[in-house]
Amino acid sequence: MTPSHADFFTDKGYVRLEGFHPHKQIAGLRQKLLDEIKRLKALSGGKSLSGALHKLPVFQQIGKLSALVKVPGVHEALVTPALIDCVTRLSGRAPTAIQDTQLLLSPPLQGASTLTGLNWHVDVSTRPQDPLPGIQAFFLIDDVAPGGGATLALAGSHRVGTPGRVAASELRQLLKTTGDLSQSLHPLGIGLVEMSGRAGDVFLMDLRLLHTPSVNSTKNVRMMATTRCFLNT
Numbered sequence: 001m002t003p004s005h006a007d008f009f010t011d012k013g014y015v016r017l018e019g020f021h022p023h024k025q026i027a028g029l030r031q032k033l034l035d036e037i038k039r040l041k042a043l044s045g046g047k048s049l050s051g052a053l054h055k056l057p058v059f060q061q062i063g064k065l066s067a068l069v070k071v072p073g074v075h076e077a078l079v080t081p082a083l084i085d086c087v088t089r090l091s092g093r094a095p096t097a098i099q100d101t102q103l104l105l106s107p108p109l110q111g112a113s114t115l116t117g118l119n120w121h122v123d124v125s126t127r128p129q130d131p132l133p134g135i136q137a138f139f140l141i142d143d144v145a146p147g148g149g150a151t152l153a154l155a156g157s158h159r160v161g162t163p164g165r166v167a168a169s170e171l172r173q174l175l176k177t178t179g180d181l182s183q184s185l186h187p188l189g190i191g192l193v194e195m196s197g198r199a200g201d202v203f204l205m206d207l208r209l210l211h212t213p214s215v216n217s218t219k220n221v222r223m224m225a226t227t228r229c230f231l232n233t
Helices: 003-012 023-039 049-054 058-068 074-078 081-091 168-174 181-188
Strands: 014-017 102-106 134-140 152-155 191-194 202-206 222-230
Touching: 003 014, 003 081, 023 074, 023 102, 049 058, 058 102, 074 222, 081 134, 081 202, 168 181, 181 191
Parallel strands: none
Antiparallel strands: 014 202, 102 222, 134 202, 134 222, 152 191
């Protein structure tokens, strides 16, 4: 973590820490998850859970699979003292509460990758001029390719509604259009971030940033996890 990371986080509302968790540690966790997914017969070809999953709407599949897979020690493996130190350095104060880590697992081959019909939202409702309410961490437990179901976020959207920035209502209307979203967002000073990358990477995100699940168009299970670190305001 460097001062440039902190400056980038303040401006964009997120930062990517490449290779934050050691590959050997993450590989062990990934294998435990794969073993549990196979035990549940949740992969393509499973006669029970796989068929039931694919009958659900795309984003409900994520919640269902993530809730069913139980692997002890995920939180302890990912939310380390080093991670908490990074959150403290970015926010200027230590978190007062840390949520239990939740898995974010997407079945493979959910459909074509798309930017339409997504569930853009924030997890904490605050005014942009209020102090930072917290930081959410997204952990890559396996490599996640572009189009592989990674969480999407709108860099800079934590400043929406402040003087000189686009209004929140205008941005939400734009997100409903079917044109080139990245091109439409660029003049507003907002960037589209796909949290894809290598196993061990961590994304830290301002809780005020708009974000959404996405469709996993690849043949691999999307393996991520998340936790929220809350700050006294």
